Amino acid sequence: MTSLALSAQPSRRSRLTTWGSEQLDLIVTPILALALATLLATVWFYSDFDETTSRILEPSELARQAYQQLYLAFFSTLLVIVVAVPVGILVTRENFPSVKDGLVTVLGLGQAIPAYGLIVLFFVWLGSGALTVIVALATFALLPVLRNTIVGLEQVDRSVIEAGKGMGMTGFKRLTKVELPLAVPVIVAGIRTAVVINVGMAALAFLIGGGGLGETINAGLKLNRPSAIFVGAALVALIALAFDFAGGLAQRYLRPKGV
Amino acid sequence: MTSKGPEVSEPLIRLEHVTKQYHGVKEPAVRDLSMDVQPGEILVLVGPSGCGKSTTLRLINRMIEPTSGHIYYEGEDVTKVDPNALRRRIGYVIQQVGLFPHRTIAENVATVPKLLRWPKKRIKERVDELLELVSMDPSIYRDRYPNELSGGQAQRVGVARALGADPDVLLMDEPFGAIDPITRDRLQNEFLRLQSELRKTIVFVTHDIDEAVKMGDRIAILREGSEIAQLERPEVILTEPADEFVENFLGSGAVLKTLTLRRVRDIELAPMVTLRKPVHRGQALQAMSDAGVGTAVLLDDQEHPLRWIDERALNSSERAIESAGRPITVQVQPEDTLQDALSAMLTTSSGMAVVVDARGKYLGGCTIESLASLLLTAGNGSSSS
Numbered sequence: 001m002t003s004l005a006l007s008a009q010p011s012r013r014s015r016l017t018t019w020g021s022e023q024l025d026l027i028v029t030p031i032l033a034l035a036l037a038t039l040l041a042t043v044w045f046y047s048d049f050d051e052t053t054s055r056i057l058e059p060s061e062l063a064r065q066a067y068q069q070l071y072l073a074f075f076s077t078l079l080v081i082v083v084a085v086p087v088g089i090l091v092t093r094e095n096f097p098s099v100k101d102g103l104v105t106v107l108g109l110g111q112a113i114p115a116y117g118l119i120v121l122f123f124v125w126l127g128s129g130a131l132t133v134i135v136a137l138a139t140f141a142l143l144p145v146l147r148n149t150i151v152g153l154e155q156v157d158r159s160v161i162e163a164g165k166g167m168g169m170t171g172f173k174r175l176t177k178v179e180l181p182l183a184v185p186v187i188v189a190g191i192r193t194a195v196v197i198n199v200g201m202a203a204l205a206f207l208i209g210g211g212g213l214g215e216t217i218n219a220g221l222k223l224n225r226p227s228a229i230f231v232g233a234a235l236v237a238l239i240a241l242a243f244d245f246a247g248g249l250a251q252r253y254l255r256p257k258g259v
Numbered sequence: 260m261t262s263k264g265p266e267v268s269e270p271l272i273r274l275e276h277v278t279k280q281y282h283g284v285k286e287p288a289v290r291d292l293s294m295d296v297q298p299g300e301i302l303v304l305v306g307p308s309g310c311g312k313s314t315t316l317r318l319i320n321r322m323i324e325p326t327s328g329h330i331y332y333e334g335e336d337v338t339k340v341d342p343n344a345l346r347r348r349i350g351y352v353i354q355q356v357g358l359f360p361h362r363t364i365a366e367n368v369a370t371v372p373k374l375l376r377w378p379k380k381r382i383k384e385r386v387d388e389l390l391e392l393v394s395m396d397p398s399i400y401r402d403r404y405p406n407e408l409s410g411g412q413a414q415r416v417g418v419a420r421a422l423g424a425d426p427d428v429l430l431m432d433e434p435f436g437a438i439d440p441i442t443r444d445r446l447q448n449e450f451l452r453l454q455s456e457l458r459k460t461i462v463f464v465t466h467d468i469d470e471a472v473k474m475g476d477r478i479a480i481l482r483e484g485s486e487i488a489q490l491e492r493p494e495v496i497l498t499e500p501a502d503e504f505v506e507n508f509l510g511s512g513a514v515l516k517t518l519t520l521r522r523v524r525d526i527e528l529a530p531m532v533t534l535r536k537p538v539h540r541g542q543a544l545q546a547m548s549d550a551g552v553g554t555a556v557l558l559d560d561q562e563h564p565l566r567w568i569d570e571r572a573l574n575s576s577e578r579a580i581e582s583a584g585r586p587i588t589v590q591v592q593p594e595d596t597l598q599d600a601l602s603a604m605l606t607t608s609s610g611m612a613v614v615v616d617a618r619g620k621y622l623g624g625c626t627i628e629s630l631a632s633l634l635l636t637a638g639n640g641s642s643s644s
Contacts, residue, residue: 163357166322166430167371167420168346181361256361258404 026248033241040234047227056219056228062235068211069239072130072202076137077195080145083138085187088149089175100150107143115140115201123208133210137201141194148190152183181256188254192247199240203232213239269334270295271428271460272319277328279314287326288314290484298427301454301461303475305468307508311485312464316430319462320349332428347371350421350429350459354436356413358405364390364416365401371423389419394449411442418450422457429461436465447473468509472497472516480505494520514634515598523600524593526633528614528623531556540573547573554609557584562620564590564613590615591625597633600625 049057091100113121115136122136156179164174206214213232220228272295279289288311296302304312317323318330321342330337337345358367365386372382390397393415405413414434421429435443447470454461465471471478472493479490482504489501497517500506509516532546532555547555547570557566564587572583589603590613603612603625610627 157355157357157360159353159355159357160359161357162322162355163351163353163417164359164370166320166346166351166353167423168343168374169370170343173374178359258361258363258406 026245026252029241029245029248033238033245036234036237036241040231040238043227043230043234049227050225052223053220053225053228056216056223056225057231062213062216062231065211065213065215065232066235066239068130068205069199069202069213069236072133072137072205072210072212073195073199073239073243076134076141076198076202077191079134079138080141080194080198081191084142084145084190085149088146088153088187089180092150092153093171104143104147104150107146111140111143115204116207119201119204119207128209130205130210132208133202133205133212137198140201141197144193144197145187145190148186148193149183152186152190153179155186156182182259185251185255185259188247188251192244192251195243195247196240199236199243203236269298270331271298271333272296272462273329273331274315274318275329275331277315277318277325277330279311279318279323280326287484289318289325290486291328292485292487294479294487294490296428296460296462297477298460299458300476301463301474303463303465303471303478304481305465305471305475305478305508306481306485306488308466310481310483312466312481313432315481315485316432316462316464319428320346320351320430322351347374347424348426348428350423350426352414352417352421352429352431352434354433356410356417358408358413358416358420360405363402363404364395364408365397367405367416368420368423370420375424377424385423389422390416392422392453393419395419409442410438411446414438414446418453422459427460429459431461431463433465434463435470436467443470450474469516472519480508517634518597518601518630521597521633522593523591523595523597523614523625526597526625526629529611529626529629531611531613531624533558533621534568536560538568543568544570544573554611556587556613556621556624558621564615564621567607567609569609587613590619592617593622597630601627601630604630 087103090096091103118140119133119136122132122139126132126135160178160182161174164178169177202210202212203214203217205212206218213236216232217229217236220226220230220232274292274294277289277292278287280287292315294315304315306312314323318325319332319337321337324338332345332349358364359370365383368386368389369382372385377385386401387397390400395412395415400408400412400416405416408416418434421431435446438446451474463471463474465474475493477490478493478496480488480496482488488508489496489505491499491501494517496505497509497513497520500509500513506513530550532543532550532552534543534546534555534557536557536559538557543555547553554567554569556564557568559565566582566584566586568584585607589606591600591603592615600612600614604610604627612625614622614625616622
């Protein structure tokens with residue numbers, strides 16, 4: 001019993017150290033969010049808003065915009081995952097033509113287009129509304145998820161895949177039981193990046209009638225009301241931090257044991 | 260001596276005129292190779308790096324498809340069966356082990372049985388049985404992850420995993436190549452012990468001729484293009500290399516390597532002068548001068564060798580003869596290799612080793628002269644070819 005406990009110790013220690021860096025990650029985000037929320041509450045409760053500012057910061061309006069912001073970020077990220085992960089899997093299959101480097105380069109160039117321009121381009125194509133915004137955001141955030149899916153799958157030790165194949169695992173079994181579980185931490189990291197990009201970019205949705213907290217920020221800019229701009233921007237940032245935190249949790253709990 | 264041993268049977272694996280040509284490479288990796296693997300034998304493929312030995316191995320379980328030729332497994336053309344079904348019937352061990360890092364040791368070992376949809380209870384029993392077999396206590400290691408294992412332990416699990424569904428054939432691609440020499444030696448010995456129970460058919464790839472000699476029932480020495488330079492039992496290869504290539508590949512120590520193949524029981528034991536208590540000085544000296552030797556062995560009542568007694572000890576020692584001379588610390592048994600006997604001899608200044616049976620009873624002696632004459636005949640054999 002004693003020897004068992006002793007020999008189990010190194011592993012426990014190594015798990016602690018990997019948790020250490022992740023815990024830091026999971027602590028810093030809430031601290032930042034808390035500081036920002038405190039600042040926001042201070043501004044909200046202790047500022048004398050004039051009539052225009054009060055109208056811009058009508059709570060029910062803010063709630064609607066925040067909900068839209070969440071909605072846009074969530075569904076655009078979902079679209080990114082649904083597109084980028086399967087494409088990433090496809091281009092890393094051994095008998096698939098080697099197009100992945102070209103694909104990543106092209107998407108990299110695409111990312112050089114300003115998000116503003118991208119939203120307008122999609123507006124010209126698809127018209128106004130939330131759907132257009134979701135497609136535009138998904139296009140913009142495609143690269144980090146695709147790249148991380150490719151990298152995540154390619155960093156899986158070749159000998160592990162080779163062993164699986166040598167034991168008669170089918171290509172599908174190797175993918176679902178070996179490659180994907182081992183690539184999950186990297187893929188989730190990409191999704192986390194994408195979701196934060198999407199929350200930020202959703203602030204531009206108002207440009208084509210997609211709603212979101214961009215409306216508040218825009219009104220504040222137009223009417224020169226700095227406190228309104230701050231409240232809008234701070235809410236966007238809080239939503240982004242919340243998604244980032246959720247991503248951090250996912251990274252921690254989806255990481256396979258033993259890795 | 261012919262290449263076939265006494266028990267010739269239907270080959271389990273047969274390669275017929277197999278060629279593997281890669282795109283954009285001028286020389287084929289494997290050129291027109293034909294080879295049989297007999298059931299229950301360890302066939303070692305050995306050769307310099309890049310000679311195609313690994314490619315040859317991987318052709319058998321269709322990790323690589325041949326360009327032309329046929330490979331038969333149990334009389335069945337492997338290119339006509341589902342490769343995944345085929346691989347589940349053939350154990351495969353690679354140098355990098357390739358354990359699944361996100362699965363426990365038990366889950367790793369259970370891989371093939373699970374693919375074959377064995378019932379849960381049977382899988383669990385099989386896993387414990389296999390872990391016991393490779394000397395890994397299931398109660399300790401079952402639920403651990405591969406990152407908690409040393410290299411040697413990982414390869415034990417690798418072997419257990421390859422034996423998962425009790426395949427008739429094991430393909431081993433430099434399985435002990437990445438393991439430190441001491442652990443490698445232990446794993447080789449354990450594996451040979453395992454094989455003496457399991458009698459699997461094994462194709463074993465290595466670049467290390469010493470490992471080949473130790474592990475192989477037969478050795479195929481391959482040159483460029485996986486061409487067989489010689490396929491023979493190790494003692495034949497060592498004493499009668501087919502050509503200069505084989506001779507060079509064996510290196511200068513080939514004759515010495517034969518020592519690891521021969522057992523002490525294979526040579527004639529030299530009679531030694533034995534003394535029993537109570538020792539009479541005069542008689543002892545007389546017996547030694549009659550035999551023309553300078554050293555005698557003192558035995559106890561149960562015939563266990565105790566001490567080396569030489570003339571000087573008999574002549575000059577004022578102490579009791581029972582405590583004269585030097586104690587015998589190293590003994591060899593008939594099952595030991597001649598290499599063991601040689602190292603035992605080198606620890607005594609007399610150039611002799613005492614041979615005892617399993618219960619430690621004196622059988623006879625082994626002298627450096629008897630080894631030398633054996634090596635000389637072996638040496639003549641090699642230079643005459």
